[in-house]
Amino acid sequence: DTEVTQTPKHLVMGMTNKKSLKCEQHMGHRAMYWYKQKAKKPPELMFVYSYEKLSINESVPSRFSPECPNSSLLNLHLHALQPEDSALYLCASSQDPAGESGELFFGEGSRLTVL
Amino acid sequence: LAKTTQPISMDSYEGQEVNITCSHNNIATNDYITWYQQFPSQGPRFIIQGYKTKVTNEVASLFIPADRKSSTLSLPRVSLSDTAVYYCLAYNTDKLIFGTGTRLQVFP
Numbered sequence: 001d002t003e004v005t006q007t008p009k010h011l012v013m014g015m016t017n018k019k020s021l022k023c024e025q026h027m028g029h030r031a032m033y034w035y036k037q038k039a040k041k042p043p044e045l046m047f048v049y050s051y052e053k054l055s056i057n058e059s060v061p062s063r064f065s066p067e068c069p070n071s072s073l074l075n076l077h078l079h080a081l082q083p084e085d086s087a088l089y090l091c092a093s094s095q096d097p098a099g100e101s102g103e104l105f106f107g108e109g110s111r112l113t114v115l
Numbered sequence: 116l117a118k119t120t121q122p123i124s125m126d127s128y129e130g131q132e133v134n135i136t137c138s139h140n141n142i143a144t145n146d147y148i149t150w151y152q153q154f155p156s157q158g159p160r161f162i163i164q165g166y167k168t169k170v171t172n173e174v175a176s177l178f179i180p181a182d183r184k185s186s187t188l189s190l191p192r193v194s195l196s197d198t199a200v201y202y203c204l205a206y207n208t209d210k211l212i213f214g215t216g217t218r219l220q221v222f223p
Contacts, residue, residue, distance in 0.1 A: 004158075033211075036128065042202060042213035056210055090158050102149035102204070104211060106158025
């Protein structure tokens, strides 16, 4: 199994809603990542979890709250988002948190629309 | 982190070899170079990674000169399905930062 599975594929929410994006991998990888991608722009790193602990937070607003319940799961909790937060949210995992392999496995993303 | 610079776009025709060059002038001694491919509305896909000289796999080759200030991704005999955005990254930790990427358009 070399897949990273993200749910839901599409999400529409109002600015007062609370929702969550979910990501799952069963490759035994020890690092997991959240990226945000706007149209025709490169993916922007948001968070990195290494051995289930948050190791990098790229100064992401607190309305985005990551959670890593176990080594296979990664969640992104969303609350009080703004329309400009509408984007494709990509989850990725890698075997080696130190990044020596450089190989991240990405999911297909969750497309979020904030009304 | 090393900043990477790539051409914004390139055009090619089916069957041609495509070379995409990435500049990373301030690359650190322990930085690796890796390339990703991304199709619309999909996550990026790892293509190849190297540290120096030449690396080849079943889909591409990566050439890195001795000074490591640039690298070239070579795609042999491209097809229409190679139309995508290609990203070059220089990294040495779990902080993989994507540059602007090169949009490759392959024509029949």
